[in-house]
Amino acid sequence: MKHAPFIAVEGPIGAGKTTLASMLAEELNLPIIKEIVDENPFLAKFYQNMDDWSFQLEMFFLCNRYKQLEDTVTQYIDKGKPVISDYHIYKNLIFGERTLKGTKREKYREIYHVLTDDLPKPNIILYIKADLYTLLKRIAKRGRPFEGDMDTAYLQQLIEDYDDAMASLAIQEPSTVIITIDGNAVDFVENPEHFVEIASHLKELMK
Numbered sequence: 001m002k003h004a005p006f007i008a009v010e011g012p013i014g015a016g017k018t019t020l021a022s023m024l025a026e027e028l029n030l031p032i033i034k035e036i037v038d039e040n041p042f043l044a045k046f047y048q049n050m051d052d053w054s055f056q057l058e059m060f061f062l063c064n065r066y067k068q069l070e071d072t073v074t075q076y077i078d079k080g081k082p083v084i085s086d087y088h089i090y091k092n093l094i095f096g097e098r099t100l101k102g103t104k105r106e107k108y109r110e111i112y113h114v115l116t117d118d119l120p121k122p123n124i125i126l127y128i129k130a131d132l133y134t135l136l137k138r139i140a141k142r143g144r145p146f147e148g149d150m151d152t153a154y155l156q157q158l159i160e161d162y163d164d165a166m167a168s169l170a171i172q173e174p175s176t177v178i179i180t181i182d183g184n185a186v187d188f189v190e191n192p193e194h195f196v197e198i199a200s201h202l203k204e205l206m207k
């Protein structure tokens, strides 16, 4: 691999990104960058009223991820050190395009590009695909109170948005390696062999 591996684990809500990224970080001895969830002041409000809170929420996620990406670049990428993250900053566009409307969507899209276009992006993406049934099961298992009433239509739409986004990324950035994991069938939590297979694949790519 020409550049230091910058690995992102992606997939719709509850797919298992943090779980897999943490397991891989430990197995491969990699530093991990994790999404900020608990200190997010808008998330619970957003799930109660998406139209009222989407712009604040998307901007909050974007600013946080921008800061984390800047730090990741200076601390790891610029020094040629590998790193793993439980998200790709592109997810801001996936969510923003879905939750925002009209001029706010256009403004947000512009701000996203101004902030991120000149920054390095992950060169390996592990994309966990999973169906609605699996995601709802995992979201319930995790039991975050504010996700309790999640609209299933929203989640189903995001599943499709993620598929479209990964297909677009594959075209826009052909050098990015995208490994798709069937999150319904492959269970890296319950089945150690499944995890070993993913970790071995990644080790090969990182050589």
Ligand SMILES: Nc1ncnc2c1ncn2[C@@H]1O[C@H](COP(=O)(O)OP(=O)(O)OP(=O)(O)O)[C@@H](O)[C@H]1O
Residues within 6 Å of the ligand: 011, 012, 013, 014, 015, 016, 017, 018, 019, 020, 035, 086, 138, 139, 141, 142, 186, 187, 188, 189, 190
């Ligand atoms: N392969 C799996 N098999 C069974 N349970 C899993 C699996 N992956 C994750 N889980 C469980 O599902 C829940 C959601 O996982 P996790 O928090 O890693 O998802 P996520 O994709 O990071 O979520 P979010 O999109 O909200 O950030 C957790 O309770 C986790 O333990």
Ligand SMILES: Nc1nc(=O)c2ncn([C@H]3C[C@H](O)[C@@H](CO)O3)c2[nH]1
Residues within 6 Å of the ligand: 013, 035, 037, 043, 057, 058, 061, 091, 092, 095, 096, 099, 147
């Ligand atoms: N609207 C919106 N935009 C984002 O960029 C975004 N990223 C994550 N999330 C939601 C999913 C989980 O509930 C919870 C933790 O991942 O936060 C988001 N929601």
